[in-house]
Every structure is written in C-alpha cells, then in structure tokens.
Amino acid sequence: LTQALRTIEEFVVAVRPGAVRGDEALAMIGLLARFERAAASGIALLSPVVVETGAFAKAGHASAPEWLAAVSGSSSGVAKGRLAAAERAAVSPALVGALREGELSPSELQLVTKAAASAPGAVDSLLEMKAQGAGHQELSDEAARLRCAARCAETARAQRARVHQLRHLRTHQAEGGGIRGEFFCDEVVWARVAPGLEADAKARWKAAGPQRESLDAYRLDAFVDYLAGRGSGGTARPHTLVLVDAGALQRGTAEGGELCEIDGIGPVSVEAAAELLGEGTVQFIVRSGIDIRTVTRSTRTIAQRISVALIARDRCCVVPGCGKRLGLEDDHCQVEFGKGGPTELGNLARLCGPHHSMKSHGGWRLDGGPGHWTWVAPPNAPTAGRIARERKVAVAKATRNRPNQR
C-alpha cells in the first residue's frame, strides 16, 4: 500500500495539466477513479475492524465517525453513513465480494445496503443491475422501487403520514444574493401540479430558440408564474401518468420489481396511486409483463397511444447508465423522422436532452432494442463544444426555414 501511495503521489506532483491532451486526461482520470474506488472499498472492508476493536480511541478520537471524518477529510455525518454501510456490508458475502472486485463506489454501497435493510433480495438484484452497467440514477430508482415494494400497506401509510406532518416550504436570501428555497411534500400532492409545470417549462424551452437557457431555468419561470396565477393554461392540459403492474393493482401492494410509479416523480404505494384514480387529468396505464393492458381515459389518436406505450416502456433515458427521468424527448431511433422514419413503437426510444443532442448533432447512434440498448460512438467522436456548435447551427437553420411558425 505504501508503495502504491508513493507512486500516485509522485504522479500528482509531476503531472502538468497544461501539457496534457483532453483524451489523455480522460484516460488518466479513468485510472485515478479506479484507484479512488479501490481505496474506498478497502476502507469499507477494514473500517468495521477499527469500530469493533475500538482502535480509534488509541489514536485520540472520541468516536469512530469522528476518526473516519478526520482521516478522510469529510463531515462526521458523511463518515457516519459510510461506517453504517460498511458494517451492513460486512455481513453480506455478496457485498464483500463486490467490494473486493472494486465494483461499488461509497455512495453506491450506501444505496445498496440501505435498500437491503428494508428489502431482502435487494443486494442481488442491484448488484446484477450494476454488473450490466447501470448508472447511479438507475440504481437509485430501482432501490427506491424495491424499498417501496417491501413496505407493507401499514408502513406505507405511516410514511405518508410522516411526510404530511413534515411538509414545508422554506425560503431565505442566499449569501451571494438571490432567494433559495426548499420544499417537501407528498408525492400525490406533487403529482397534481408537476406535469403542468413540466409541460409549461418545456414549451418555454422549445419556444426560446437557439439561445435557449437550461430547462431548469424555465422550470423556475413556470413555477413563479404558476404561483402568481399567471400559469399558461392555454394549451391542452398535460396528464399525470400513473404506471402500475396489473398484479400490484389486484393485490393492492407492489411486490419485488413490480411497478407502481407516478411518471416523472417516482414509486408510490398502490394505495397512494389509487387516490388519483378518477381525477380528470390523471391517466392510469396498467401493464402486464411488457404489454399495456389498460389505459384509463380514451387515447384518441394512434400517436397518443404510441406515446403512452413508449412512456411505459422507456422509464428513463434509454442510454445505458444515464437514468435521467425528466425532460425526455422521443427519438426516431432507427430511421430519422426527416428521412421518412415511421412513428411507431419499434422506431422510437426516449432520450434525455443531452443524449438526444449527441445523437442528432454528434454522430452517436443507438443500437439494439428495448432492454438491450447500446450507445455506439461515431468513428471520430466530437467534443461537447463541437456538438453544442452543431446543434446551434441546426436550430438556427430550422428557425430560418419556418419563419412564420412560432
């Protein structure tokens, strides 16, 4: 260990960032990140020994979290979380194995051990996902789903009561100026307003043209207008989509990997979802296997039916490891729309904005199909700056060609 440490320290002292090319830096960081992960795994494997033996006191520390915080330069809250995860991992052979292989980062380890505490079987299914290349967001979504499914109706009810009791909206002036805020509320409550805000923000983003700001910025504008009673309201009302597996709906609780989820918000108990039944703007999609069994409210056009089926199929951006759920765009994945690509399920996939842009303007390609997508690089993959420039040119061109269209 001492030798390895010296090697890295020498590297860090010697490296001249100004003389390193972008792709060289990329490769170096790839290796350094593996060191980081391996080191974190070692800490997770060994720290229970320090806790058990009380060796931290010998070094002058009052508690184990205080000791780990001091040696790793983190807050004691973070150290506490790491120690708890390490202790839970120590009793799981599968997790010890994953740590030895250097497969899990500290935050992934915490995510898995936390899920495992309430959902037995979570370790295996999450490690399996990780082995297949799932990213942090995908793991975190699946962990939330498993935890939600493991809760019995009683605890789900108690949890919602707790959330309701702790609900709040707090704002304060930030240090550098500006108002910062935070809110906390029940998923069902949020499901009644979030789709409207999201649709409004997206419409503003689309209308803004090539100089557009981030979707987050337009979310805030939509939010403020909504609070001031100036919500857009004009266009067709957006729908809250609830996706639920037929089995879960029959039973009243979701089990294992079953789905009961408010689109764009996250998993909820079947009981909570049922509160939204019958509300005018809420659409229930009942899934059986990969088939859509029922869609409440009549979807009038084929396009609508396809878009609903697409949302049920692609729960997040389909690029492996991405996992983004908000602001997804429909992409004609095999044959482009402009080249006569059909608008049918087999030719569509949902992508997040940045990945959609990489595909449309950076030459990246989607291969495979649902459940086995691969993200294929073009021969000479462009940098982020180059893709952004290409996108700006394309947007400007499109605006010029449609001068009368808003």
Ligand SMILES: [Zn+2]
């Ligand atoms: Zn993505």
